[in-house]
Amino acid sequence: MTLRDRADRYARAPASRGARLATGVLVAAVVAVALTWPLRDAIARAREDVARQRALLTVARTRVAENAALERAPAAADGDRRAAIERVLSERGLRFSRVDPQGAEGIRYVIDSAPFDALVHALDALARDAHARVVEASLAARVEPGTVRAELAFAR
Numbered sequence: 001m002t003l004r005d006r007a008d009r010y011a012r013a014p015a016s017r018g019a020r021l022a023t024g025v026l027v028a029a030v031v032a033v034a035l036t037w038p039l040r041d042a043i044a045r046a047r048e049d050v051a052r053q054r055a056l057l058t059v060a061r062t063r064v065a066e067n068a069a070l071e072r073a074p075a076a077a078d079g080d081r082r083a084a085i086e087r088v089l090s091e092r093g094l095r096f097s098r099v100d101p102q103g104a105e106g107i108r109y110v111i112d113s114a115p116f117d118a119l120v121h122a123l124d125a126l127a128r129d130a131h132a133r134v135v136e137a138s139l140a141a142r143v144e145p146g147t148v149r150a151e152l153a154f155a156r
Helices: 003-072 078-090 115-129
Strands: 097-099 107-114 134-141 145-153
Touching: 078 107, 078 115, 107 115, 115 134, 115 145
Parallel strands: none
Antiparallel strands: 097 107, 107 145, 134 145
16 A cells, blocks of 8 residues: 555545444434334324323213212102103103012013113103112113113112
8 A cells, every 4th residue: 555545545534434423323313213203103192092081081070970969869759759750751752561669679660662762861861850760670672673671670
């Protein structure tokens, strides 16, 4: 190797070191972005989950408040409760037959065929308006789609 070759090599060395350094920085930046990119998606999903959980918590708190109000409501007399239950069921178009009270435990009704949605709405109205809660229920699907046979026991 001649003196001139050595001089040329030393003259090029800082430039090639700079190129290697720039390449290393670029590779490190690409790796950092590749590693943090999934975190952005995870953070976005977590924010959506937080919003969804807050909405569910609001619904749960509302239901707890409704239940507390129902528990504080005065109990109706047996005759009044029976009349209120029958009125609400009739208003909802549900045909029912009353079974004799099951001892001192409560009142039982049998609904031979009712649309499931109408039954659920009637039970909700009974809880809100008549302060009557179902303590035991037996539901069986009917042949007609969306209809059920229900045996309901209400607490006194």
